[in-house]
Amino acid sequence: MEGGVNYTRSTPRRHLRLGVVGCGWAGQQAVQAANLVPRTTVLAVADMDEERRTHTVETHKVERTYRDYRELLADGDIDAVYLATNPQVRTPMAIDSFRAGKHTLVQKPHALRAADIRRIEREAVKAGRVLQFCFFMRHFRNYRKLRQQLVEGAIGQIYHARVCVQHNEDMTHSDRDYWLYAYGRMGGALAQHASHELDLAWWCMGCPRPLWAFAARHSPYCKYGGAEGPAEDWLSGLVGFDGGRTIQVEATRMSHVNVGRVFQLFGKDGAVNGTAISRFHRGEYKTREVVKPVDRRRGSDLFFFYEIEDFAKAVAGEIEPDVNADDAYVFTKMLQALYASARRNRRVAIQV
Ligand SMILES: NC(=O)c1ccc[n+]([C@@H]2O[C@H](COP(=O)([O-])OP(=O)(O)OC[C@H]3O[C@@H](n4cnc5c(N)ncnc54)[C@H](O)[C@@H]3O)[C@@H](O)[C@H]2O)c1
Known part of the structure; x- marks a missing residue:
């Protein structure tokens, strides 16, 4: 196993503005949850499918919308990216995301091959940004x-x-x-x-x-x-x-x-x-x-609420990202x- 990642957090203790790539079931759940997590807001979504994109933006009142995920990555107001696309297309997206300087949360299955996890991790280290993989449970x-x-x-x-x-x-x-x-x-x-x-x-x-x-x-x-x-x-x-x-x-x-x-x-x-x-x-x-401890906050019953909240905490340097790259690799x-x-x-x- 390779060693852990030494992350530099460039956006400590700030409200996290997210871009979500992929407006299928997972992306829509992520948008809904992230808009209810107190420390995150979804600023933009990207999807090649116009109908899904429009539906997501209208249902969840998202400010910006892009067809091409690279346009979303070029949006300087976005701090972090949630990749809700399938594993076949996701590895290059994760690499591009770190090259654009975004903290990145990657849906499961984390990659088609374990070697791809290491490729993504190397870009995260180079960029000094937080890499977290999904397993909401x-x-x-x-x-x-x-x-x-x-x-x-x-x-x-x-x-x-x-x-x-x-x-x-x-x-x-x-x-x-x-x-x-x-x-x-x-x-x-x-x-x-x-x-x-x-x-x-x-x-x-x-x-x-x-x-x-x-x-x-x-x-x-x-x-x-x-x-x-x-x-x-x-x-x-x-x-x-x-x-x-x-x-x-x-x-x-x-x-x-x-x-x-x-x-x-x-x-x-x-x-x-x-x-x-x-x-x-x-x-x-x-x-x-x-x-479960009592949590009366709106949205805390949604699948991805705590995962996104913990990602925001990891970006703020309060906790380590979980799932980390070593776990995703193994x-x-x-x-x-x-x-x-x-x-x-x-x-x-x-x-x-
Ligand atoms: N954690 C969970 O409980 C959970 C549940 C469902 C799905 N997932 C995972 O989330 C991922 C997505 O699942 P889904 O069911 O939402 O899939 P989906 O295929 O319904 O949606 C993916 C979306 O990504 C878009 N997309 C694909 N390539 C793109 C590109 N290059 N640029 C922009 N948009 C692009 C597609 O148009 C599509 O709308 C999968 O890996 C799946 O395993 C996780």
Whole structure:
């Protein structure tokens, strides 16, 4: 692993003016949340799609709009950029963003290849700007509390985790080559959906070093016919870490039964189920919920509220960016290894 980034914060403790690139679901959620986070405002959005751009600007009262993201980057009033585009087009955008001197928040899946994370990181270091990658669940206050309690030993050493995520979606996009449909573009059930919970489990375990991955996949629904083959509708995988620890992941984007969401961590002295800590003692399960601290601020229930607020704090130098480049790099290696294993039908070593 390479060392951390030594950031220079050029905009300390100031209201952060954001530009959002991409006005799809993620971009619109980001605009809505950022306009409610007390220390951020969205000054501009960019999207090649005029209808989406106009809809976003009108719905969320954004002052400036650009077709080309490079025009947004050239806007000197913008301090920081939120990249809500897909990973195929995003790496050059992140590089351009740092070259334009903007702090940058990068959506997940963080990149198509781990090497791209390092390329982006080098530009962030050169520019002396803050680089943060998205995984909004890490910023939820109940998960922060949960992780703190796990670090303090609430369930002992965690030896295994299980995550299962179902997200039934209509794959009706008119372009059959759309990034969600081709294997290896990080758009299938694993990277697009279950990566949130996989990251959460890994983070709750203290981000141990991954050593190997083993996976199998099925694509009964995806219609993509190109050389890469179809993206996974189902993936089952196992990742092995330092100290013999493991995470089992199951991801589905179409199932005819509700397989439910599973987020479980297993330690010698207890376990986590969702956000509840549980112990089996004298024939009984004793369970307590880790509850979110009360926050009455408008928008604090939105998916991206805390993530954007924490990004603004990182830019102000109050906290370190989370997800940082090292975590994004190792996590992308993990995803790549799971994909490679399912393609080759064998266990794949992970070198970080
Ligand atoms: N954190 C989450 O919970 C979450 C949820 C959904 C999506 N995402 C991620 O966010 C990203 C975007 O997802 P989405 O569902 O909004 O995708 P989308 O494809 O619906 O939207 C992306 C938008 O970017 C625009 N765009 C693409 N290239 C551009 C360019 N060169 N210049 C300007 N605009 C450009 C497209 O026109 C489109 O409107 C994906 O990586 C996805 O995985 C994250």
